[in-house]
Amino acid sequence: MISIVILGSGNVAKHLFDTFMEQKEVKILQVIGRNKVNLSYFKNAVEVSTDFNKIKDAEIYLIAVSDDAIAEVANALENKKGMVVHSSGSVPITALSHKNRRGVFYPLQSFSMGKTIDFKSVPICIEAENTADVELVGRLARMISNNVQEVSSKQRKSLHLAAVFVNNFTNHLFHIGHDICEDHNLPFHILLPLIKETVQKLDYMAPLDAQTGPARRNDISTIENHLNQLKNKNYKDIYALISKSISEKYGKEL
Amino acid sequence: MISIVILGSGNVAKHLFDTFMEQKEVKILQVIGRNKVNLSYFKNAVEVSTDFNKIKDAEIYLIAVSDDAIAEVANALENKKGMVVHSSGSVPITALSHKNRRGVFYPLQSFSMGKTIDFKSVPICIEAENTADVELVGRLARMISNNVQEVSSKQRKSLHLAAVFVNNFTNHLFHIGHDICEDHNLPFHILLPLIKETVQKLDYMAPLDAQTGPARRNDISTIENHLNQLKNKNYKDIYALISKSISEKYGKEL
Structure with missing residues (x-):
């Protein structure tokens, strides 16, 4: 007791x-x-x-x-x-x-x-x-x-920082997806199976190996096309910056 | 047939x-x-x-x-x-x-x-x-x-853009979390229950309502503390930019 x-x-x-x-x-x-x-x-x-x-x-x-x-x-x-x-x-x-x-x-x-x-x-x-x-x-x-x-306290501090990326920031990306869907009369739940699959992969695959998409392929025409679609300045900046970070991770430059 | x-x-x-x-x-x-x-x-x-x-x-x-x-x-x-x-x-x-x-x-x-x-x-x-x-x-x-x-083709174009945010970009945030854990001898799987809860909430809550964390609370001292911990320039920029985007969403300015 x-x-x-x-x-x-x-x-x-x-x-x-x-x-x-x-x-x-x-x-x-x-x-x-x-x-x-x-x-x-x-x-x-x-x-x-x-x-x-x-x-x-x-x-x-x-x-x-x-x-x-x-x-x-x-x-x-x-x-x-x-x-x-x-x-x-x-x-x-x-x-x-x-x-x-x-x-x-x-x-x-x-x-x-x-x-x-x-x-x-x-x-x-x-x-x-x-x-x-x-x-x-x-x-x-x-x-x-x-x-x-x-x-340890030092590790916990880093863990809390990591948690902000994978929870708070991820949730904001979900919000951006929600926003884009709403603007085009699409139901947000259409994205849920994709989101769930993204997470399920983590059980057996490191995120670095699971990475896909235009930035991973250095597909510049799709990236430019996407940037042109974004009106919200923050969303556009987030798209450009995360794409840059992904590309550089795989030894490319956008 | x-x-x-x-x-x-x-x-x-x-x-x-x-x-x-x-x-x-x-x-x-x-x-x-x-x-x-x-x-x-x-x-x-x-x-x-x-x-x-x-x-x-x-x-x-x-x-x-x-x-x-x-x-x-x-x-x-x-x-x-x-x-x-x-x-x-x-x-x-x-x-x-x-x-x-x-x-x-x-x-x-x-x-x-x-x-x-x-x-x-x-x-x-x-x-x-x-x-x-x-x-x-x-x-x-x-x-x-x-x-x-x-x-429609127009809607599908937007849907594909939204999918990049919720799948490709989310996965990159998971990679950043993975990276931070690795740097501090923490097992990445310690973050998985948190990640899964973040996604499960989407079944019954809009991401705008589910948002938590220092940027949502406009907790500037924690944000500065986190920025100081980040050595990777891209990660630091991503942290600052997404925090700014979250704060502005709730009518605040960082």
């Missing part, structure tokens, strides 16, 4: 709360947060409080607040004996107080409001400063996920 | 051949191509020829060659009574000879060598110049796919 207190009441806190509530070997003692409306989500199941001076003694304090607020919340925990972990991709472990046993519990996933996540396949990146604490936070992580990885 | 001749012996021709061979209501009379080595793929199952003067009479001639070669192959079919269709995303129907009944049969998918495609879910975009021919090419398409759409 591991006793925990969750600090934070937003989207990530809710998802973590829901999955930990299902675990017999985890006891959530409290949820602490500043937002009373958000706290109502938890109050029928566990004790909630907006008072950072009334935090119970737990084995692990799990901070799930916005990056900017982590240091401040960590300060309120300085006198606690339990381990203090945050759940951010881009904040180093040293943002927590050196007076605590520190750690990180970073679920590498994009959490949407109202959509349940099956944590079993979510990679959880853990970090701690000694073997016993790696073991403790690792045990907590393995209760909900089959994909627990020890990742 | 529809009788067809396939012209071309490359990747798309092979995938179409394989799926049509499974259909009882399609009779492949011949595969015509210039590349003898490629033709050997078909020769045990049907008649093959490199001679464009020995093309049999069929109801539909299906041209599956590179965009540049379509017009030349079409010329060789000028005296045929059957309908002539090409399978390209970016070539207009008018690239075929006006002496023929013309059409388009464009499967919107990325075909990899050696990987079988389940055509049932592949959108097939069809076009023809009269109702009877739309019906004929539509009947051929519906034999292999449950997702047949009538799409």
Whole structure:
């Protein structure tokens, strides 16, 4: 059994709360947060409080607040004996107080409001400063996920950057595709089988080997034709720049 | 029963051949191509020829060659009574000879060598110049796919452009993520659950509503931090430009 207190009441806190509530070997003692409306989500199941001076003694304090607020919340925990972990991709472990046993519990996933996540396949990146604490936070992580990885603060910073490319930026390219379809009375869902195939290939092929298209073939007439079709300045620039990056990757120049 | 001749012996021709061979209501009379080595793929199952003067009479001639070669192959079919269709995303129907009944049969998918495609879910975009021919090419398409759409040459041109964004360019972003992981001794597969969730959301959410990340939040300190981490000039430019495009989409300026 591991006793925990969750600090934070937003989207990530809710998802973590829901999955930990299902675990017999985890006891959530409290949820602490500043937002009373958000706290109502938890109050029928566990004790909630907006008072950072009334935090119970737990084995692990799990901070799930916005990056900017982590240091401040960590300060309120300085006198606690339990381990203090945050759940951010881009904040180093040293943002927590050196007076605590520190750690990180970073679920590498994009959490949407109202959509349940099956944590079993979510990679959880853990970090701690000694073997016993790696073991403790690792045990907590393995209760909900089959994909627990020890990742240093430096690696996590890069991982977060990579995640921005493959998630946020990819989603923007999907939006551009959506926009183009809408402009020409085409249903966006016509592109979904192609998108799904692009992703399925990653299971067995490196993206460098899977690359196709006009830039890969250095097919300049198609590229010019496409650039002429684009009216939106940003879209045109994105097309030209990614095409350049692809071409150069294969030793060509556009 | 529809009788067809396939012209071309490359990747798309092979995938179409394989799926049509499974259909009882399609009779492949011949595969015509210039590349003898490629033709050997078909020769045990049907008649093959490199001679464009020995093309049999069929109801539909299906041209599956590179965009540049379509017009030349079409010329060789000028005296045929059957309908002539090409399978390209970016070539207009008018690239075929006006002496023929013309059409388009464009499967919107990325075909990899050696990987079988389940055509049932592949959108097939069809076009023809009269109702009877739309019906004929539509009947051929519906034999292999449950997702047949009538799409004009103008729309198809835009669709092909959108496909470049959501498939080719997305794959390059996956490569950048792969590169960043490799540089920091992280396994790329740690990003796969995130990538799959990004795509699964498209089933019930427009990409504009699903957008998250530092650019969406206009979180300038994280953006600057990420830009400083990137050494590759193209990656840095891509990061800055897509972030700008996302921010402006939500009425902000970076």
